Amino acid sequence: MPTQIDQHGVSLSLPKRSGCIVQTGESRMTTVPKFVIGNWKMQARHEHGLQLARDVSRRLKDTPPPAHLHTIICPPFTQLDGVNQALKTADLPHERLALGAQDCYPASSGPFTGDISAPMIRDLGARYVILGHSERRQNHGETDAIIRQKVKAATAAGLVPIVCIGEHLAERNEGRAASVLSTQIEGSLTRGFRGILAYEPVWAIGSGITPSREELQRKLTLIRALLPMRLMTDDIRVPVLYGGSVTAVQAPSIMSIEAVDGVLVGSASLEAQSFLDIIDAAAEATLPQPSP
């Protein structure tokens, strides 16, 4: 089991799957990794993206958050190489700050004009890829079956898939959220899925509205109950994130919900300070607690 010393002089043993055991001089603490993921979407032109990556990586290098907090930034394809270079310059371990893409094609190569494959993304230093975002489901007609093929392709290329699921407002209001989430989990994840799941209610994305703590707790508990049925095991702990209009104001409350393993951030990840404020809030809200 690899051991690291973090900036607080805390030694960390990182088991492969579940969580980390944090050992201090005084007490033993347990925690699971938490994630803050920035999805730039089709935003941030070249110079803006590079500056954003430099600002975020410099700050995380100078004042690192606790080691259980993993930050991932997902620029558009055209920015992957430049941002990768910026992250390399900052020389941070990838557990602290990693690169992700926003989509990939299911095939690894071939006559698919305009598409980008998972191995191509991997070539550019990315470790993660967002799949099944509602904007792709909506604007590109992506079905659960297509998303599952992409999950397979990403995994085969050594990328960690970040799969998005979430119901529309009408589905929620008609009391159909549970069946929508169940169908999406069943359809878009592979058996034995090794990746991250992001619950992103479509009505919360870009709307400035976030679900109440009670609703979030209920939905994430449901998702956690559905996962072992799809994975055919309860051995794998899939991190479950929330996404939709997250800012530094709601981040502490969202991150303090036990079932929440992190946040997927859209608009607020496009400005270094607002993204860093979310990272700081997430770190603060999830500091490891002494085990009983």
Ligand code: PEP
């Ligand atoms: C998203 O689209 O993944 C997202 C979370 O967007 P926003 O934070 O802007 O609602």
